[in-house]
Amino acid sequence: MNITGKVFSNVKDQYEKLTTTDRRIAAILTNDPELVAFGTVAEVAAKAETSGPSVVRFSEKLGYSGFVGIQSAIRDDLSQYLPSSLNRLKQDKTGNSIERAKAVELHNVEATLDKLEEASLNKFIQLLADLSRNVFILASDQCHGPAQTFRDLLSVIRPGVFMLSGTEYRISSQLIETKPKDLLICMDFERHERWLVKMQRKALDKGLYSVSITNNPLSSIAIQSKTHFFASATAPGHFDSNTGLNTLLNLFIDQLAEHSKQSVSKRLKLMHQQWEHDSVFESS
Numbered sequence: 001m002n003i004t005g006k007v008f009s010n011v012k013d014q015y016e017k018l019t020t021t022d023r024r025i026a027a028i029l030t031n032d033p034e035l036v037a038f039g040t041v042a043e044v045a046a047k048a049e050t051s052g053p054s055v056v057r058f059s060e061k062l063g064y065s066g067f068v069g070i071q072s073a074i075r076d077d078l079s080q081y082l083p084s085s086l087n088r089l090k091q092d093k094t095g096n097s098i099e100r101a102k103a104v105e106l107h108n109v110e111a112t113l114d115k116l117e118e119a120s121l122n123k124f125i126q127l128l129a130d131l132s133r134n135v136f137i138l139a140s141d142q143c144h145g146p147a148q149t150f151r152d153l154l155s156v157i158r159p160g161v162f163m164l165s166g167t168e169y170r171i172s173s174q175l176i177e178t179k180p181k182d183l184l185i186c187m188d189f190e191r192h193e194r195w196l197v198k199m200q201r202k203a204l205d206k207g208l209y210s211v212s213i214t215n216n217p218l219s220s221i222a223i224q225s226k227t228h229f230f231a232s233a234t235a236p237g238h239f240d241s242n243t244g245l246n247t248l249l250n251l252f253i254d255q256l257a258e259h260s261k262q263s264v265s266k267r268l269k270l271m272h273q274q275w276e277h278d279s280v281f282e283s284s
Contacts, residue, residue: 111232180207
């Protein structure tokens with residue numbers, strides 16, 4: 001589970017000032033908050049490969065009264081955050097794989113949408129609706145399927161949408177077409193693929209406005225972005241789930257279509273005319 005709440009806000013505000021050791025502790029705090037909330041100083045220190053006093057100092061840097069103070073704050077955050085579907089999962093004693101999958105995926109939807117702020121969503125929709133900006137989508141192999149569908153639907157709504165894919169050589173060549181203030185949307189779950197982090201940095205060097213979608217708001221591509229959206233990727237099995245990501249992308253498409261209703265209607269009318277002219281679909 002990942003947390004937001006007051007503790008995460010404190011970490012994000014102080015992140016640039018944190019030492020390398022502090023950032024290892026912060027990563028544990030965001031990736032495994034239950035360990036900090038219910039574990040011991042020694043357990044947290046061992047996982048962060050540091051000492052107990054370093055964990056205490058980290059807590060105090062964030063404004064808490066030592067480890068006990070940050071424990072109490074995280075417990076408060078978790079009690080407010082834990083979705084009902086995940087509670088049901090923890091209470092499920094049947095071992096029913098279908099019920100478990102349902103509970104996990106409901107958790108992914110709830111966790112993703114619970115962390116979404118209306119102001120951030122509206123600002124992002126305004127950016128997507130700005131036709132002076134081209135939109136470039138950069139996704140890891142794991143997120144490529146949802147990203148490609150997002151790209152296809154976004155292209156129906158507006159022009160100037162491009163998928164950055166292929167080798168580093170090909171993506172670097174595609175970045176030649178970008179201009180400052182264009183929109184870069186990065187999608188990946190931890191641990192990030194090295195090439196994606198490298199390509200994001202190249203795009204940032206060219207002045208693109210970076211938006212990231214990850215399952216950890218303190219991951220490298222999230223920290224480098226001006227806007228970050230959380231997508232829960234809790235898995236019912238061995239592999240990360242894309243349900244949270246798909247939920248978020250579907251919402252973006254629906255909100256943008258509503259925001260740009262008149263222009264979308266015109267584009268769809270022209271597309272339908274073209275489809276009919278080219279006999280794209282079989283007669284029913």
